[in-house]
Amino acid sequence: MTIKSINQVWTSWMRRVLELASLADGQTSPNPLVGAVILDVNNQLVGEGFHSLAGEPHAEVEALAQAGALSKNGTLIVNLEPCCHQGKTPPCTEAILKAGLSRVVIGIKDPDPRVSGKGISLLKKAGIEVITGVLEKEASYLNRAFIFRNRTGRSWGVLKWAMSLDGRIGLPNGSSKWISGEISRNSVHCLRAKCDAVIVGGSTVRNDDPLLTSRGLAETEPLRVVFSSSLDLPSNAKIWKTDLAKTLICYGPESNPELLENLPNGPKRLPLSKSTPKKLLERLAEYGCNKVLWECGPSLATTAINQNCVQELVLFIAPKLLGGVSAMTPLCDLGFSSMEQVIKLSEIASSRTGEDFVFKMVLGEY
Known part of the structure; x- marks a missing residue:
């Protein structure tokens, strides 16, 4: 595949991620709206999920649970940088590393100072390819309230x-x-x-x-x-x-x-x-x-x-x-x-x- 066609793949799946994230609009505060999909090594959908409520599993964890072993060497696409801190749920970066993913595609960096770039840095240090800024404007608009509050x-x-x-x-x-x-x-x-x-x-x-x-x-x-x-x-x-x-x-x-x-x-x-x-x-x-x-x-x-x-x-x-x-x-x-x-x-x-x-x-x- 050419670079252009690969970028189109990420853009297309990011639109699906934003659709998933919006399903919980109004229910996740103080957390953001987040959706995620998992593609296998052949870029076929094997898992998807969204964060439904504060205290419930994050979107990445939901998608990984659905994908199971098929996520190995696959790609995670998520509209917001995965968290790397312990809150009401464990860090999503731990689940990503454990799943053996080779690539993470992200819409925007998390404005929360507990995360903001740290999740991306951790994934890169672990050898995972990280692509950022996919549908950045749309991802920012979806979480405009969360971004503004932070x-x-x-x-x-x-x-x-x-x-x-x-x-x-x-x-x-x-x-x-x-x-x-x-x-x-x-x-x-x-x-x-x-x-x-x-x-x-x-x-x-x-x-x-x-x-x-x-x-x-x-x-x-x-x-x-x-x-x-x-x-x-x-x-x-x-x-x-x-x-x-x-x-x-x-x-x-x-x-x-x-x-x-x-x-x-x-x-x-x-x-x-x-x-x-x-x-x-x-x-x-x-x-x-x-x-x-x-x-x-x-x-x-x-x-x-x-x-x-x-x-x-x-x-x-x-x-x-x-x-x-x-x-x-x-x-x-x-x-x-x-x-x-x-x-x-x-x-x-x-x-x-x-x-x-x-x-x-x-x-x-x-």
């Missing part, structure tokens, strides 16, 4: 809102149910299922009384986070019922913690040193949250954007006109005075959900 120390933020075609999220009297259609609302449940936490402010709890679950689509429901500076919260809100999903109440030093006594004991309390979105996402990263979903009102959404706590937007646009000069808009003043200051977005995808339009975009690089 580089910045805070969770990757996704901001979602639904609005009319004329940019309104509600009528002047506050009515907003429902701007988007039922299919779009079901899509939001899917979006929640792929996030580790869903964040709302106190005003959303008071005005909308949301449940904030995936409606059973996630094996483990995302953590529901109420971020309140006043702690003036209703005692009978749906979100306090923790039999469906866990709830975390987060508040800053200016809050009156005595108000917590009015709330049920089910939700956990998390005091913050600063009542800011950035501090909140730092603490959620410590909780192991790779990706969080902002489902908050305009004021908190604007602050989150200004503090670089939103990396991705998911917009549902309904073909409706709400009008009204005083009608609600999704964001408050961002403080810009010229067009050179505005935030430029990169469109990743656009689609339809029923009668609505959906746009998914990123702010900056990942």
